[in-house]
Amino acid sequence: KVDFNYAMKAFVECGLDDTALEKYREKARMGLSRLLRLVDEDKAGFVNLPGQDTSAMKKFAKEMSGKFNDLILIGIGGSSLGMETLCGALLPYGHNARSFSQRGAFPRVWVADNVDPAKISAILNECEPEDTFICVITKSGSTVETAANFNVIYEWLDEGAKEPKKHICTITDPEKGTLREISEKEGFPVFPIPDNVGGRFSVLSPVGLLPAALLGIDIDKLLEGAASVTRDKYEKIITLSSIYMYFMENGKNINVLMPYSSRLSSFADWYCQLWGESLGKRTDTDGNIVMFGSTPVKAVGVIDQHSQVQLFKEGPEDKVVTFIEVEKHEKDKKIMAEYDDYGYLEGHSLGELCNIELLTTEAALKNTGKPSVKISVDSLDEYTLGSLFMLWQYVVPVIGLACDIDPFDQPGVEEGKNYAYGLLGKSGYEDMKQKFEEIFTK
């Protein structure tokens, strides 16, 4: 469910009437038809992922079931944020602290994303090579951080496991790239990321699905939820995109996503990447310098009511806030007021309090004319999470395409990656080292 009321009110307060809003809706419609054209041309494969065959992943997960105590997922950016979201939202809290049998014989899970030696050492200290399975995830097959972590972790595996190669699977490009070549040479099971699915749009491909299946998450239900975002949701997608476009063009340079659930904390990280990397562009599709975009900000309710909400309410008028509400919280707890002074809490529940606080924050923002949108799901499970992923995967490219921005490339990230290759001495990148040095001595 999407509630635009408080955004609409802010529109009216900005002096905007239906005709002005219709202009943005028209633009969003054009963005959507451009996206659908790309889908028809087989260039935006994420839309068709709900129809994929999941049997190979499920079969592999079944074969692996109960065999390992730990699963290390190596990847970064679009190759890690989706699966972190899945783990955070769908595995029980404290999953790793549970015993093997409490976990239903599913492994503990560790994400080796950053090349932070403290993090990687801590993960390896926790695990036993013989009892660990590793999944290396990289679309390009060459991302430096993933390559470095894979090498470090492979060495650890090689020293401690009898048959290290039997502890590895990879998820990468269907045909090309370094990791594809290594996988074929070494005989690692390899799962393809469709060629027309980019990193940050890949959570519903094997990038998110295989780790999820290895952890006992119902991947078919996830895809079913994603598949629910169909033609009958287009009007919502258009309205949502038009609201964000209007605000972006009218001084709201900050886009806050504030789920009221700690389980959706990583979802907000996933969203920040999708929004930032897809829309933050120096040039439009004709090559004109436009410096497009707005800055995504993560906030988690209710925690950030005691941190960022003061700024959202009273600070500069440069934000649009999107709340996510989980109507029915799992494992809700009734509050028994143990002391008279807390009597007002008696009979309420933690989940109810969480949702009441969302309403009060919405009202407080509205009261100072700050726009917000609310998206509600009845509960948090595979189905609703799948639909949330797909909703945003539509909205973000619709905005980009409507504004003549390519939402599927990331030239700014590539430039940094190439300088790093140059500095590390990768052959073919000598000129990047030189370019980097020129920038520094300018």
Ligand code: PA5
């Ligand atoms: O969205 C993207 O394309 C990027 O964020 C990539 O996911 C990220 O750079 C990792 O790339 P790769 O999957 O090639 O290792």
